[in-house]
Amino acid sequence: MESKGVSRRDFIKTVGITTALAATGTIPPVLYASERRLVTFPEKTELLLLTSSPPQLETPLKYFRELVTPNEALFVRWHLSNIPTSVDLDSWRLVIHGNVDKPISLSMDELKKFEKVGYTAVIQCAGNGRSFFEPPIFGGQWMNGAMGNVTWGGVRLKDLLKSAGIKSGSMEVAFKGLDKAALPTVPGFLKSLPLDKALEDDIIVAYEMNGSELPMLNGFPVRLVVPGWYATYWVKSLSDIEVTDKPSENFWMKTAYRIPDDPCGCVEPGGAPKKTVPINRMTTRSLLINPEDGSRLKSGQSIELMGVAFSGGYSIREVLVSIDGGMNWSPARLGKDLGRYSWIQWFYPWQPAKAGNYQVMVRATNSIGESQPLDGLWNPSGYLLNKIEKYNLIVA
Amino acid sequence: MKFIILLFISAALFFTSAALAGDQGFVKEGSKRSITLPAPNITLKEGPGRDVTSSYCRICHSLDYITTQQKFTKAKWMAVVTKMIKVYGAPISGENAKIIADYITTHYGIGG
Numbered sequence: 001m002e003s004k005g006v007s008r009r010d011f012i013k014t015v016g017i018t019t020a021l022a023a024t025g026t027i028p029p030v031l032y033a034s035e036r037r038l039v040t041f042p043e044k045t046e047l048l049l050l051t052s053s054p055p056q057l058e059t060p061l062k063y064f065r066e067l068v069t070p071n072e073a074l075f076v077r078w079h080l081s082n083i084p085t086s087v088d089l090d091s092w093r094l095v096i097h098g099n100v101d102k103p104i105s106l107s108m109d110e111l112k113k114f115e116k117v118g119y120t121a122v123i124q125c126a127g128n129g130r131s132f133f134e135p136p137i138f139g140g141q142w143m144n145g146a147m148g149n150v151t152w153g154g155v156r157l158k159d160l161l162k163s164a165g166i167k168s169g170s171m172e173v174a175f176k177g178l179d180k181a182a183l184p185t186v187p188g189f190l191k192s193l194p195l196d197k198a199l200e201d202d203i204i205v206a207y208e209m210n211g212s213e214l215p216m217l218n219g220f221p222v223r224l225v226v227p228g229w230y231a232t233y234w235v236k237s238l239s240d241i242e243v244t245d246k247p248s249e250n251f252w253m254k255t256a257y258r259i260p261d262d263p264c265g266c267v268e269p270g271g272a273p274k275k276t277v278p279i280n281r282m283t284t285r286s287l288l289i290n291p292e293d294g295s296r297l298k299s300g301q302s303i304e305l306m307g308v309a310f311s312g313g314y315s316i317r318e319v320l321v322s323i324d325g326g327m328n329w330s331p332a333r334l335g336k337d338l339g340r341y342s343w344i345q346w347f348y349p350w351q352p353a354k355a356g357n358y359q360v361m362v363r364a365t366n367s368i369g370e371s372q373p374l375d376g377l378w379n380p381s382g383y384l385l386n387k388i389e390k391y392n393l394i395v396a
Numbered sequence: 397m398k399f400i401i402l403l404f405i406s407a408a409l410f411f412t413s414a415a416l417a418g419d420q421g422f423v424k425e426g427s428k429r430s431i432t433l434p435a436p437n438i439t440l441k442e443g444p445g446r447d448v449t450s451s452y453c454r455i456c457h458s459l460d461y462i463t464t465q466q467k468f469t470k471a472k473w474m475a476v477v478t479k480m481i482k483v484y485g486a487p488i489s490g491e492n493a494k495i496i497a498d499y500i501t502t503h504y505g506i507g508g
Contacts, residue, residue: 036464042421042431052436053458081456089427136466138476182456185485216422216431251483 043215045072050140054078054179055217058145064289064308067336067345068120069148071209076217077125077146077231079189079252084178084237087220094160094205094222098174098242101165108207108221114155114163117204121227121341122149122310123234126257126279129385135270137382144287149308149343152225153208158199161243166195169245173198175224178237187251191233192244193226202227202341205238227341228313230279230383232257253278258381265384266377273380281312283386284371286319286346286364293391302351305332309364310343318365319346325359325390326374332362340367352395360391438463445499452488452496456480467506473497 038046041057050056057076063069089108097103125146130137140146161173174192181188197203206225207213214220219236226233232252248254259265260273265283267273286309297303309316315337320329335345352358365371376387421432436458440446453459468476474497480486481493488496501507 039434040420041434043419049460050464051458051460052434052438055433083433085433086428086430131466136468138465138468138472141464141466181484183485183487186456187484213429216429220429255483 041076041217043072044076044217045070047073047075048143048145050142054081054083056140057217058142059148060145061287061289061292063148064287065306067149067338067343068210069150071150071212071215071218074123074148074150074209074215074218075125075146077140078179078217078236080179080181080186082180082182084216084220087178087216087237089221092221092239094239094241096160096164096241096243099167099170099245100161100243101167104160104164106160111155111160111205111207111222114159116153117156118151118153118208119202119227119341120149120151120338121225122147122282122343123225123231124148124282124310126230126232126383127381130382132385132387133376133378133382135378137380139382146231149310149338151210152204152206152227153211154204154206154222154225156201157203157205157224157241158201160205160241161198164243166243167245170195170243172244172247174242174244174248174250175233175235175238176240176242177219177223177235178239189235190248190250190252191224191235191257192248192250192253193233195243197226228281230257230282232279256381257383259383260379264377266379269378271378271380279383282310283384284311284316284364284366285309285386286316286362286372287389288360288362288391291393294394296394296396297352299352299355299395302349305348305350305360307346307362308343309334309346309362311364311366311370313340314366314368314370315340316344316364317367319344320363320365321346321348322361322363323350323352323358323393326361326388329363352393355395358393358395360393361388363388436460440499441503443499443503445495445502448492449496449499452486452492453480455486456484462500462504465504467504468501469507470497470501470505473500473505 036048039049040046047057055076059073059075063073093105095105127140128142128146129144131141172192174190176190204225205222207222222238224235224238257279258276259279260267261275261277288307290306309319319332321332322329332346332348363372372386372388374388423430438459440450477493477497481488
């Protein structure tokens with residue numbers, strides 16, 4: 001069912017139509033120009049290679065059987081080719097400046113003097129699942145491995161901003177990391193948050209992932225954590241925080257990472273939005289993790305389906321499972337609750353009585369009633385994917 | 397009991413090798429952390445325009461940014477190359493932009 005960490009689902013999407021047809025009798029929605037392979041990058045276990053420079057590495061789904069994703073398995077995604085490959089904490093500083101009373105420059109020791117806080121939160125790339133959109137969308141062809149659930153430790157952004165003193169008339173807070181572009185004409189990577197968002201209690205500057213320092217590829221020595229929001233805001237190797245009195249004109253805010261200004265964040269497939277807004281909170285999702293899509297099972301043998309469910313900062317209230325392609329739905333048992341930013345595991349015992357092909361579907365609903373659409377919603381950049389996924393299990 | 401011990405040893409070996417795998421290219425010396433990234437290892441398919449495509453695209457990114465895309469039309473690839481020039485300032489002439497879009501569509505795209 002599995003070879004070298006590539007799940008059957010990954011494998012089917014990777015090697016193309018002929019093999020997939022032979023294996024499951026279904027046509028995958030994606031045809032890649034090339035195969036996907038496993039690679040080992042520094043401080044990382046074997047991950048699926050999307051691109052090598054700037055690196056984009058995807059987590060094989062098997063790691064999501066754990067409630068918390070190990071540091072070495074967390075996905076990697078950088079935008080600019082000169083990523084930080086060396087950081088010396090003796091000289092590294094986090095600078096807070098701009099529309100403030102007193103600009104400050106903090107060493108790691110000084111940063112750690114602020115009160116330490118932490119929680120477990122899902123980190124998910126805005127384009128996670130992009131390869132499943134139809135019609136296809138240009139950009140990183142992520143499957144579902146551009147996500148993870150990590151216990152973050154750090155200091156409140158709010159405490160740092162207050163220590164510098166926010167001047168009246170401030171509008172946004174902008175964040176920059178140590179990564180640099182290959183050409184001076186490429187816009188530097190910058191993300192900004194509205195001031196009221198930046199002052200929320202739960203936004204932290206994290207120096208710990210699962211109790212250890214951050215891997216270089218995940219943003220050593222510190223990264224911004226904006227729980228509930230897509231990872232584009234979670235600026236890696238954060239070094240510069242600027243309070244501004246006007247909205248950002250930077251490419252990465254004004255042109256990139258935007259969604260249609262509509263409650264669904266969607267347009268007609270292939271269409272163009274009239275107006276867009278910066279991407280923000282994550283949509284509600286649920287996935288089957290074990291057994292993997294395409295697995296073969298024995299009739300009469302009882303198993304437990306297992307997966308994860310999460311939403312943009314609201315607890316998951318219910319996960320429903322269908323094993324007959326959406327005709328009948330039953331609630332799954334939910335696992336340990338690590339708080340509203342974490343994903344929750346769901347479990348569903350099942351004993352297939354007779355042989356055949358079963359289509360499994362999963363649907364989560366959060367505490368404010370947000371759920372998942374049956375058919376995918378489309379937008380031009382391939383963000384917010386949260387359609388109810390369909391998995392095939394073969395019982396023999 | 398022997399079985400359990402054996403299981404424990406094999407599990408320990410598995411996790412040790414998994415932990416070691418990621419240590420390649422990572423150095424921690426006092427206050428300093430350094431990594432060495434593996435070199436990109438992609439060769440584009442033989443054909444007219446390959447060298448132009450390879451030399452310009454590689455200025456900013458590895459060539460798997462081309463090969464891992466889905467199959468797109470020539471119009472789409474031309475729009476992508478134009479974005480590279482207009483938005484990111486890639487120093488590609490109009491003539492070379494056409495060569496690049498032609499090459500990618502022929503070998504990694506769809507349609508004419």
